[in-house]
Amino acid sequence: MKTMRPEAKPAARHRAVALTLMSLGLALTLALTTFSIRVTYVTDSNGASQLLLTSESDPTRLMSLSGIEAAEGDRVYYTAFGDSLATLNIERAFTVTVEADGEELPVKMVFGTVADALEKAGVSLGPDDHTVPARDS
Numbered sequence: 001m002k003t004m005r006p007e008a009k010p011a012a013r014h015r016a017v018a019l020t021l022m023s024l025g026l027a028l029t030l031a032l033t034t035f036s037i038r039v040t041y042v043t044d045s046n047g048a049s050q051l052l053l054t055s056e057s058d059p060t061r062l063m064s065l066s067g068i069e070a071a072e073g074d075r076v077y078y079t080a081f082g083d084s085l086a087t088l089n090i091e092r093a094f095t096v097t098v099e100a101d102g103e104e105l106p107v108k109m110v111f112g113t114v115a116d117a118l119e120k121a122g123v124s125l126g127p128d129d130h131t132v133p134a135r136d137s
Contacts, residue, residue, distance in 0.1 A: 037084070038086050040087065041087050042063070050066035066088075072108055105122075118131070
């Protein structure tokens with residue numbers, strides 16, 4: 001018959017307590033991570049898309065993580081749907097050329113009218129000036 005030494009019982013108990021504490025720590029870490037993760041869908045108007053699993057909510061940081069960056073004139077829209085889902089949409093700007101007084105002025109726009117393009121280009125129309133197409137188009 002095998003007998004245990006008296007010092008073996010406390011060592012086994014210490015191992016059991018350590019294993020229990022490590023298991024609880026792991027379970028707590030997994031729970032906190034699961035609750036803080038958000039699924040974020042990043043897209044742009046050119047068709048690029050990326051799905052991120054992150055706790056990040058800063059649009060600039062999300063763009064960096066996704067590899068989809070905004071450029072000059074682009075519009076960025078971030079929308080969170082509760083704590084677990086979000087979208088980040090980038091509408092890409094395009095160049096509109098405004099011709100005024102023989103000069104060509106490139107303007108970056110996502111949307112707008114001729115009047116909006118003139119305003120961005122810093123062009124003021126006089127009473128005898130006209131636009132093609134019309135200012136409200």
